[in-house]
Amino acid sequence: MTPARPYHHGNLRQAVLERATAVVRERGASELSLRELAAAVGVTHAAPRRYFPDRQQLLDALAVEGFALLGARLREAVDASPDPSTRVRSIAGAYLEFAISEANLAELMFAHTHGAGGDAVGEGAAAAFAPLVRVFQGDLPPGSTPQRVALIFLATLQGLAGLVNCGVVAVDEVGGLIDEAVARFPQGRGEP
């Protein structure tokens, strides 16, 4: 006899979100099935709809979580590199470590189709990238701003990750390519 699971789950939203994150990481967003998700958590397939009215809103929520995770990793990398001369390389390494090991999640985060609540995703992304801008404050060539340099640096990292994940670049070339990339950016001298 089944252990008479309670009618109300008690923490459905969180449970669904966690399970969904796991599935996306393992099998990719396109393989995410709302019904399978509900079954895995132990509710009917219509129950999660209370919290995620449709599939896209769930994916958006996952993207937001992903950006929070990425932001944390970047902050860790900054904090772990007190020496400004190694800080840029450290961040770059952390970014690619994340984007490659969590390729499915990264692909979801940077998907260009977010639902009506896509603003939340954009805000999450901006927050995650904030640590990057600080790093490039300092001596810059005239005409450049920390924001712009950070954005191009970010683009380079993200693009490199994309090339790795789609198979154009082999994983064992990444280290050297990060060096090649980092060499093109100023090694800021830390907090002003």
Added chain:
Amino acid sequence: MTPARPYHHGNLRQAVLERATAVVRERGASELSLRELAAAVGVTHAAPRRYFPDRQQLLDALAVEGFALLGARLREAVDASPDPSTRVRSIAGAYLEFAISEANLAELMFAHTHGAGGDAVGEGAAAAFAPLVRVFQGDLPPGSTPQRVALIFLATLQGLAGLVNCGVVAVDEVGGLIDEAVARFPQGRGEP
């Protein structure tokens, strides 16, 4: 009475491919329905299966076509810029023009999940990027190779496109950011 359409389509593979490309460009790969596709072309839903045994193989074929298109655009940009000093900027502009105006197609091309025949996609990508490597032949800092520089340059462009397409960067900032990016790469002096 219906005009007695012939039993054999005569050019099914090509017709399906073209219609599929149109759908992907307009609505994105996730909205691509094999059945709708077959209906639009005027055959039964199982007919295209002869050429694309499953959905993934069709997507891969579309990605290959996309890379062919991108390669052509890049070659055009190179040929249209006889002056080596403007060549890099020209290519960068062409790349972003393609990646932004064909965002859905680009997302499909750089999706990290390609089927068993993903090799074809990789080869197509490599061929598309070939013009880039040639541009960076010339004076390079020691330790750099044209391949590596071209790859980082490519990554920067692709990353920038991704950031635009996912909403982190506004379209009207792209021009300035391209300049910021291009400034970090040597303006090769043309064919050696």
Added chain:
DNA sequence: AGACTATCTAGTCAACGGATACATCGTGGG
């Protein structure tokens, strides 16, 4: 002419996302 092969049709299946009506729970006002 007759077999052979490529191509397409027709019918079936399980799974999915979405929608709706109903059951269950717990909580706060009378």
Added chain:
DNA sequence: CCCACGATGTATCCGTTGACTAGATAGTCT
């Protein structure tokens, strides 16, 4: 104390989709 009400989850139904299979059709080659 209890009961009405909102919140949460269940039970069903629907149309669509990708995938599979058996069989019809049409060129082709001998």
